[in-house]
Amino acid sequence: MTLKLYNTLTRKKEEFKPIDDKRVRIYSCGQTIYDDMHVGNARTYAAWDILNRYLTWKGYSVFHVMNITDVGHLTDDLDQGEDKVEKKAKELRLEPMELVTEQVQRWYREMKSLNMKRHNVNPRATGHMVEMIEAVRSIIENGYGYEINGTVYFDVMKFHRKHGYPKIGSMDIEQLKTGAGGRVSEDETEEKKSPIDFALWINADPEHLMKWPSPWGKGYPGWHLECSVMGTKYLGEKFDIHTGGIDHLFPHHPNERAQNIAMGDLDEEPVNYWLHSEHITTDGEKMSKSKGNFYTVGDLLEKYDFEVLRMFFASSHYRKQVDFNEEALETVEGNLEKIYNTLWNIENAKGGDKEDLEKDIEKMEKRFEEAMDNDLDTPKALNSIMKFTKKVNKGLDNSKEVLNKAKEKIQELGGVLGLKLDLETEGGKIPSEAIELMIDIREDLRKEGDYDEADRVRKVLRNAGVEIEDSEGKTRWKRTP
Amino acid sequence: MTLKLYNTLTRKKEEFKPIDDKRVRIYSCGQTIYDDMHVGNARTYAAWDILNRYLTWKGYSVFHVMNITDVGHLTDDLDQGEDKVEKKAKELRLEPMELVTEQVQRWYREMKSLNMKRHNVNPRATGHMVEMIEAVRSIIENGYGYEINGTVYFDVMKFHRKHGYPKIGSMDIEQLKTGAGGRVSEDETEEKKSPIDFALWINADPEHLMKWPSPWGKGYPGWHLECSVMGTKYLGEKFDIHTGGIDHLFPHHPNERAQNIAMGDLDEEPVNYWLHSEHITTDGEKMSKSKGNFYTVGDLLEKYDFEVLRMFFASSHYRKQVDFNEEALETVEGNLEKIYNTLWNIENAKGGDKEDLEKDIEKMEKRFEEAMDNDLDTPKALNSIMKFTKKVNKGLDNSKEVLNKAKEKIQELGGVLGLKLDLETEGGKIPSEAIELMIDIREDLRKEGDYDEADRVRKVLRNAGVEIEDSEGKTRWKRTP
Numbered sequence: 001m002t003l004k005l006y007n008t009l010t011r012k013k014e015e016f017k018p019i020d021d022k023r024v025r026i027y028s029c030g031q032t033i034y035d036d037m038h039v040g041n042a043r044t045y046a047a048w049d050i051l052n053r054y055l056t057w058k059g060y061s062v063f064h065v066m067n068i069t070d071v072g073h074l075t076d077d078l079d080q081g082e083d084k085v086e087k088k089a090k091e092l093r094l095e096p097m098e099l100v101t102e103q104v105q106r107w108y109r110e111m112k113s114l115n116m117k118r119h120n121v122n123p124r125a126t127g128h129m130v131e132m133i134e135a136v137r138s139i140i141e142n143g144y145g146y147e148i149n150g151t152v153y154f155d156v157m158k159f160h161r162k163h164g165y166p167k168i169g170s171m172d173i174e175q176l177k178t179g180a181g182g183r184v185s186e187d188e189t190e191e192k193k194s195p196i197d198f199a200l201w202i203n204a205d206p207e208h209l210m211k212w213p214s215p216w217g218k219g220y221p222g223w224h225l226e227c228s229v230m231g232t233k234y235l236g237e238k239f240d241i242h243t244g245g246i247d248h249l250f251p252h253h254p255n256e257r258a259q260n261i262a263m264g265d266l267d268e269e270p271v272n273y274w275l276h277s278e279h280i281t282t283d284g285e286k287m288s289k290s291k292g293n294f295y296t297v298g299d300l301l302e303k304y305d306f307e308v309l310r311m312f313f314a315s316s317h318y319r320k321q322v323d324f325n326e327e328a329l330e331t332v333e334g335n336l337e338k339i340y341n342t343l344w345n346i347e348n349a350k351g352g353d354k355e356d357l358e359k360d361i362e363k364m365e366k367r368f369e370e371a372m373d374n375d376l377d378t379p380k381a382l383n384s385i386m387k388f389t390k391k392v393n394k395g396l397d398n399s400k401e402v403l404n405k406a407k408e409k410i411q412e413l414g415g416v417l418g419l420k421l422d423l424e425t426e427g428g429k430i431p432s433e434a435i436e437l438m439i440d441i442r443e444d445l446r447k448e449g450d451y452d453e454a455d456r457v458r459k460v461l462r463n464a465g466v467e468i469e470d471s472e473g474k475t476r477w478k479r480t481p
Numbered sequence: 482m483t484l485k486l487y488n489t490l491t492r493k494k495e496e497f498k499p500i501d502d503k504r505v506r507i508y509s510c511g512q513t514i515y516d517d518m519h520v521g522n523a524r525t526y527a528a529w530d531i532l533n534r535y536l537t538w539k540g541y542s543v544f545h546v547m548n549i550t551d552v553g554h555l556t557d558d559l560d561q562g563e564d565k566v567e568k569k570a571k572e573l574r575l576e577p578m579e580l581v582t583e584q585v586q587r588w589y590r591e592m593k594s595l596n597m598k599r600h601n602v603n604p605r606a607t608g609h610m611v612e613m614i615e616a617v618r619s620i621i622e623n624g625y626g627y628e629i630n631g632t633v634y635f636d637v638m639k640f641h642r643k644h645g646y647p648k649i650g651s652m653d654i655e656q657l658k659t660g661a662g663g664r665v666s667e668d669e670t671e672e673k674k675s676p677i678d679f680a681l682w683i684n685a686d687p688e689h690l691m692k693w694p695s696p697w698g699k700g701y702p703g704w705h706l707e708c709s710v711m712g713t714k715y716l717g718e719k720f721d722i723h724t725g726g727i728d729h730l731f732p733h734h735p736n737e738r739a740q741n742i743a744m745g746d747l748d749e750e751p752v753n754y755w756l757h758s759e760h761i762t763t764d765g766e767k768m769s770k771s772k773g774n775f776y777t778v779g780d781l782l783e784k785y786d787f788e789v790l791r792m793f794f795a796s797s798h799y800r801k802q803v804d805f806n807e808e809a810l811e812t813v814e815g816n817l818e819k820i821y822n823t824l825w826n827i828e829n830a831k832g833g834d835k836e837d838l839e840k841d842i843e844k845m846e847k848r849f850e851e852a853m854d855n856d857l858d859t860p861k862a863l864n865s866i867m868k869f870t871k872k873v874n875k876g877l878d879n880s881k882e883v884l885n886k887a888k889e890k891i892q893e894l895g896g897v898l899g900l901k902l903d904l905e906t907e908g909g910k911i912p913s914e915a916i917e918l919m920i921d922i923r924e925d926l927r928k929e930g931d932y933d934e935a936d937r938v939r940k941v942l943r944n945a946g947v948e949i950e951d952s953e954g955k956t957r958w959k960r961t962p
Binding site: 095097098101102104105108109112118119120121122123124126127128129130131133134212213214234340341344348423430431433434437438441444453456457460461463464476478 | 576578579582583585586589590593599600601602603604605607608609610611612614615693694715821822825829904911912914915918919922925934937938941942944945955957959
């Protein structure tokens with residue numbers, strides 16, 4: 001079976017063919033690290049995590065790069081406004097790199113908590129300043145860049161005549177030129193050759209904090225540049241898949257593509273498949289801090305198990321808008337519980353001598369793969385697992401061997417969707433309430449003279465890291481360090 | 482009371498006076514991120530963590546930078562050999578930045594697990610390539626650098642005549658010049674003006690992977706350069722405290738100091754206090770992988786609670802060699818348990834009407850501060866806490882108010898040493914063994930007709946995230962997701 005992916009470049013669902021036989025190289029636009037990860041970011045990263053896991057499951061060797069933007073992303077995507085990191089740092093009265101240091105650690109922690117597979121490289125923009133300056137130089141040398149007053153622009157019309165622009169997304173150059181797309185900056189300066197030219201390198205105001213010396217004076221890189229530079233540095237001039245959110249459809253990805261071609265003076269598309277995930281709404285509206293419907297991953301993880309969130313992400317197709325709300329979470333929580341119930345049923349089953357679940361296992365896997373092959377249809381893939389759990393619950397008289405096979409296959413396919421489905425999570429601490437109950441019970445057992453059982457209580461508590469001590473007719477307890 | 486610190490620059494214990502009234506700026510040499518953190522690294526970082534916590538406790542506002550070296554540290558500290566990151570990555574068949582991405586995440590995770598306070602900035606060498614190239618340019622301009630065949634050297638003798646070298650440590654320039662210190666590279670090339678000149682920028686062999694274009698051709702920074710650049714970038718040309726391991730005494734810190742002076746053409750010392758922590762041995766010998774006495778923090782955290790490790794680090798003075806071994810850990814574990822016992826005693830005490838512990842609290846705090854003021858004498862500081870716990874155990878007839886004050890002061894001072902001393906760590910999962918015991922007990926209670934108590938068991942388990950279900954005369958349980 002072959003995987004088909006919806007390619008935003010061609011606006012078609014296409015069969016996926018990697019450049020190398022069994023290696024797949026993916027670049028994903030990651031976090032601008034000025035604020036906490038929110039549920040919309042997480043949904044997008046979960047989509048590419050599933051892409052990575054599914055390709056791995058199909059036998060590919062995946063090299064996955066997701067960048068961390070710590071400089072150059074302005075508050076307005078069209079080269080206007082303040083640097084997002086710098087602005088937020090000023091609000092918090094922090095050094096920009098102090099904010100970045102804190103946020104990077106939080107991001108890594110939360111990505112791990114969300115069971116996202118570690119990316120091979122998470123390059124940071126500030127870590128590639130020399131490479132970015134070199135890239136601007138190449139683009140100028142290749143005739144697609146020009147400098148005015150310390151700012152270097154990309155000559156979009158010149159590029160368009162040879163290679164086409166924007167190519168990614170549904171707008172065309174005429175719409176963009178006349179501003180009919182409504183997305184061209186109104187604050188355009190007169191110095192640009194054309195209003196749709198964008199900045200590769202931006203001359204820094206004196207009060208701008210994050211700036212670097214360059215052949216064009218002190219400045220900082222345009223937002224799009226880092227992805228061109230880091231993508232090609234770690235994946236080569238031409239690679240397989242580039243992913244991002246739908247908000248990258250314009251201007252980020254068309255500009256990145258143009259830069260990649262201009263840097264290398266390429267005659268071919270630098271990336272074969274461009275994938276975009278849709279927006280999330282929360283409580284029926286666009287997520288916004290002022291409306292109080294802004295959900296950070298940190299807050300959500302306080303309230304929900306990561307698996308509920310991953311189940312939510314897998315429950316909708318990545319190219320469909322989805323609303324995040326309490327009710328939706330309850331539904332997925334219920335489904336997750338159904339899967340766990342089935343796994344526990346298997347765990348607790350005595351097992352018989354039937355073997356008819358075997359063919360259902362195969363059927364589930366086939367359905368799962370068909371769904372995933374169809375542009376990563378995760379809701380349908382999940383549905384194949386849900387259907388199978390019903391079969392298992394009715395087929396607990398199958399042999400223990402078949403049942404265990406069923407369990408492992410559920411865990412394997414659930415794993416592709418980012419679930420863990422672990423029945424055992426040991427090593428935790430026993431809650432105080434349970435300790436006190438057990439001490440009461442032990443007291444009763446001793447009164448009744450059942451010292452064996454009372455000792456068993458003490459032993460179990462000790463194994464759980466709790467020491468109990470009887471003195472002056474009272475039992476005290478403490479956790480051992 | 483005033484803090485005195487042993488300053489390796491002057492070889493004297495000196496009163497600490499910050500440059501700004503209440504702000505302290507610290508730079509600590511951090512991890513070369515090619516391999517897992519080992520217990521020796523952790524001991525050093527714990528020393529500077531305690532320095533930071535103690536200064537904060539004394540009312541200073543601390544800005545603490547610890548770098549992460551991801552390029553430029555060669556296998557031989559004297560500009561010879563391979564880049565450590567690149568070498569290790571090749572062994573593991575990874576891209577260098579793939580290894581770095583993995584190790585940075587691990588490092589952050591383990592630092593957090595060890596209860597190290599987050600540093601304000603953890604700058605990475607690759608994130609400061611432009612700044613390093615600029616620094617080399619300044620050093621050449623100021624007359625202390627010269628280029629030969631794409632490599633730029635620092636002119637040590639010229640620098641020495643004006644500013645003195647090495648200054649940090651006990652060797653003098655004559656010893657170094659003749660190699661009597663035994664630490665000058667034997668593999669010196671003839672191109673250098675003097676064998677003690679060191680590299681600022683190193684010309685890259687064609688097969689070298691991590692290299693950047695520069696005014697002197699493709700190359701990479703010398704190891705010492707990053708600390709000069711990142712220290713001054715985040716802390717200014719002159720700052721308060723610079724820390725590192727004793728292995729940085731030569732050549733790293735003398736070279737860093739020389740660069741800082743040469744970059745800014747300074748007439749004064751760039752750093753007021755240089756602090757160095759001593760080596761650790763393990764099982765009585767120099768730690769080494771081949772000898773099997775190499776302890777990574779990751780492995781230790783599997784086996785020991787972080788607090789046992791922090792207690793071990795606090796139990797010896799940072800300028801004393803210490804041996805890490807099972808027996809030493811058992812001793813500190815015993816002491817940690819004594820502190821916890823005391824806290825539990827307070828927790829469980831009914832309390833009387835005495836108040837004589839008040840003066841002992843003050844005495845403990847005074848002793849603690851005196852010890853810490855004396856070049857961070859953590860073993861003595863810890864001892865003041867240990868002594869106090871004995872007083873508390875005999876004084877449990879003090880009022881509950883005084884006892885609680887005692888408890889809080891123990892936790893506060895323990896916190897300065899990096900301990901948590903938390904009595905409660907909730908939110909964990911109840912171990913399976915305990916669940917099964919409780920189900921057995923519930924069964925017995927039901928048989929005896931004590932349904933209230935049986936229901937309490939069910940309720941407690943439910944609160945702990947465990948559902949039990951009775952069917953077909955059997956009780957099954959599962960964890961709720």
